[in-house]
Amino acid sequence: MSDEKLPASLRRRDDRSAVLEDIAPYRGTSLAERSEILSALCRLAAEQVSARRDGERILRHEDRRSPEAERVWLRLLAAARA
Numbered sequence: 001m002s003d004e005k006l007p008a009s010l011r012r013r014d015d016r017s018a019v020l021e022d023i024a025p026y027r028g029t030s031l032a033e034r035s036e037i038l039s040a041l042c043r044l045a046a047e048q049v050s051a052r053r054d055g056e057r058i059l060r061h062e063d064r065r066s067p068e069a070e071r072v073w074l075r076l077l078a079a080a081r082a
Contacts (some may be wrong), residue, residue: 003011026034049055
């Protein structure tokens, strides 16, 4: 089935194209501008979490790592400390 009739945002594309499209508005911004964008995103996230009755539970949640991910993490930590 062709996706030509779908809006551009829903059409299939490769990961590289998707990432480049996502970051396009931020390319060429200064460090100060990116810092302000990040701050605004953090404020939004805090507002969204605090608006929920289960906000504290959400903040305490940690995804479990697979054994493979744990091994990679430990290897990267060891390499960074070396």
